[in-house]
Amino acid sequence: MFIxxxxxxxxxxxxxxxxxxxxEHHIDSRLVDVEAVRIVERLKAAGxxxxxxxxxxxxxxxxxxxxxxxxVTDALPTKIRKLFRNARIIGKRFKxxxxxxxxxxxxxxxxxxxxxxxxxxxxxxxxxxAHRRDFTFNALYxxxxxxxxxxxxxxxxxxxxxxxxxxxxxxxxxxxDPVRIIRGLKxxxxxxxxxxxxLRRAIKKESILLAGVSPSRMTEEFFKILASGHAxxxxxxxxxxxxxxxxxxxxxxxxxxxxxFSRLFFKDMEELDALKVTVQDAELESQETFDPYRGKQxxxxxxxxxxxxxxxxxxxxxxxxxxxxxxxxxxxxxxxHPMNPPRVELExxxxxxxxxxxxxxxxxxxxxxxxxxPSRPRPKSAGD
Numbered sequence: 001m002f003i004x005x006x007x008x009x010x011x012x013x014x015x016x017x018x019x020x021x022x023x024e025h026h027i028d029s030r031l032v033d034v035e036a037v038r039i040v041e042r043l044k045a046a047g048x049x050x051x052x053x054x055x056x057x058x059x060x061x062x063x064x065x066x067x068x069x070x071x072v073t074d075a076l077p078t079k080i081r082k083l084f085r086n087a088r089i090i091g092k093r094f095k096x097x098x099x100x101x102x103x104x105x106x107x108x109x110x111x112x113x114x115x116x117x118x119x120x121x122x123x124x125x126x127x128x129x130a131h132r133r134d135f136t137f138n139a140l141y142x143x144x145x146x147x148x149x150x151x152x153x154x155x156x157x158x159x160x161x162x163x164x165x166x167x168x169x170x171x172x173x174x175x176x177d178p179v180r181i182i183r184g185l186k187x188x189x190x191x192x193x194x195x196x197x198x199l200r201r202a203i204k205k206e207s208i209l210l211a212g213v214s215p216s217r218m219t220e221e222f223f224k225i226l227a228s229g230h231a232x233x234x235x236x237x238x239x240x241x242x243x244x245x246x247x248x249x250x251x252x253x254x255x256x257x258x259x260x261f262s263r264l265f266f267k268d269m270e271e272l273d274a275l276k277v278t279v280q281d282a283e284l285e286s287q288e289t290f291d292p293y294r295g296k297q298x299x300x301x302x303x304x305x306x307x308x309x310x311x312x313x314x315x316x317x318x319x320x321x322x323x324x325x326x327x328x329x330x331x332x333x334x335x336x337h338p339m340n341p342p343r344v345e346l347e348x349x350x351x352x353x354x355x356x357x358x359x360x361x362x363x364x365x366x367x368x369x370x371x372x373x374p375s376r377p378r379p380k381s382a383g384d
Contacts, residue, residue: 016127020156022147027060029147035101036069037144039108042083044145048075049126051141051150058137061149061159062191067278071108072129072141080108094121127152134173134180135187136165164193170202178209182221185241189233203241210246218247219339226302229276232269250335254310264309272305300348303341304356310335311353325354 002019022029036052043050050073056066073080077095081087087099087108097108113124114132124132130139136155142148149156158165164184166173174181181203188195195203210218225234238244244252255262277298314331329350336346 016152018151018154018156020149020151025061025149025156027057027142027147027149028063029144031060031063031065032144033066033069033104035104036071036106038101039071039084039099039106040144043071043073043075043080046075046079046083048073048079050075051126051143053141054133054138057140057142057149058159058187058191060142061137061140061156069106071106072111072126073108074111074126076110076123080110126150131167133167134177134183136167137187139167162191162193164188164195164199166199170198174202174206174209178206178213179217179221181207181210181243182225182238182247185237185243186225186228186230186234189237190228190230200241203243207241207243207246210243215338215340219341222247222339223299223302223341226272226306227277227298229273231302231306232266232273235269236266248336248339250337251310254313258313261309261313264312268305268308272302275301277302299341300345300352303345303349304352307332307335307349308353311350325350328354 001021001024003017032052036056040050040052050071052060052069053072054070056069059066075083077089077097080097080099081089084097084099086101087097089095089097094112095110099106099108110123111126111129112132113122114128115122115124126141130141130152133139136153137159138155139151139153140155140159141150143150153167154165164187166184168176184195184199184203187193225231228234235244238247239252239255242252244255251265255265311328311332329347332346332350341349
C-alpha cells in the first residue's frame with residue numbers, strides 16, 4: 001500500500017489517502033466494463049483525472065459484476081461533452097453527463113465541493129468529493145488503467161470488515177438527505193454489512209424524515225430496489241427498521257393486519273429476484289433512455305410483481321370489462337401512494353397482472369344488440 005501525503009497549514013506532510021494495488025484489492029479487471037475503461041482512458045488522455053466510483057467499485061471489490069458503472073472526473077460537463085459525441089448533459093441544479101455506448105448509459109459527474117455541506121452543488125476536488133459521499137465504501141476511486149484503488153476515508157478496510165460506516169456525522173447525514181436511510185439499509189441487505197448500534201439508533205430516530213421527501217425521489221429509490229435482484233431482502237430489512245411505514249405506508253398497514261398478504265408479498269419478491277431483471281439506475285433516474293421501450297417494459301414488469309399480492313387480497317373483480325381494469329388501476333395507485341410511477345408503466349403493470357390471470361380487460365366488452373323497431377310514418381305538415 002502506498003500513502004499519498006499533503007502538507008497541512010504548517011507545511012508538515014500528513015497522510016492524505018491510501019493507494020492500494022491490484023495485489024491488495026484483488027479486483028478482477030475482467031469484471032470491468034470495457035466501455036467504462038475507454039471513457040476513463042479518453043478523459044485521462046485529454047489531461048483530466050478520471051475514476052470509476054461508488055457502487056461499481058463496491059461490487060468489484062466483493063467479486064461481483066456491477067450493473068452500472070458511474071465515473072467521476074475533474075473535467076467540467078461541457079468539456080466532457082466535447083470529448084464524446086454521444087454525450088448529453090442532464091440535471092438542473094448539478095450537471096451530469098450521460099455517455100451512451102451500445103445502448104448502455106454511463107453517468108459521468110464532476111468532483112463536488114463540500115463548501116455547502118454534503119448536498120451542495122458546486123464543483124470541487126477529489127478529496128472534497130470523497131468527504132461528501134454517504135458511506136465509506138462508496139468513496140473508493142478505482143483507476144482501471146493502472147488498477148489502483150484510491151481511498152481517502154478508510155472505506156476499503158470497512159468493506160473488508162463488512163461494516164456500514166457513514167462519512168458524514170450522524171447528526172447531519174440523514175437530516176441533509178433522508179433517502180440515505182433507505183440506501184444504507186439497502187447496502188446492508190445486499191452486501192451483508194453489519195450496522196453499528198449508533199447508526200441503528202440514528203436510522204430509527206430519523207426515519208420519520210422520509211415523510212417529507214418528494215414523491216419523485218422516493219419513486220426513484222423504489223424502482224431501484226425492485227430492480228436490484230435483492231428486493232425481498234431489502235424490504236425485509238426496511239420492515240425490521242419500520243422504515244416501510246414512511247416509504248410505502250399502505251404496504252406497512254396491510255402487513256400489520258394481514259399475515260397471508262405478507263406471505264404472498266415476499267413470495268412475489270422472491271420470484272421477482274429470481275428473474276434477475278436488469279434495469280440501469282440511469283434509466284430509473286431519467287425518463288430519457290437510449291431504448292425507452294426496453295427500459296419501460298422492464299419497469300412495468302418489476303412493478304407488476306410488487307402489486308400482485310395487493311390486487312389478489314383486495315378481491316378485485318377480474319373480468320374483461322374496462323370498468324374492472326379501471327378499479328384495479330385506481331386501487332394500485334392508492335396502494336403505491338405517495339409514490340407516483342408514470343401512468344403508462346402503472347397501467348402496463350396492472351394489465352400484466354390481469355393477463356397472467358387469463359384475462360384481457362382492454363378488449364371491447366360485448367354489447368347487447370339493440371332491438372330494431374319499424375319506423376313510424378312521418379306526420380305530414382300543413383304545407384304538404
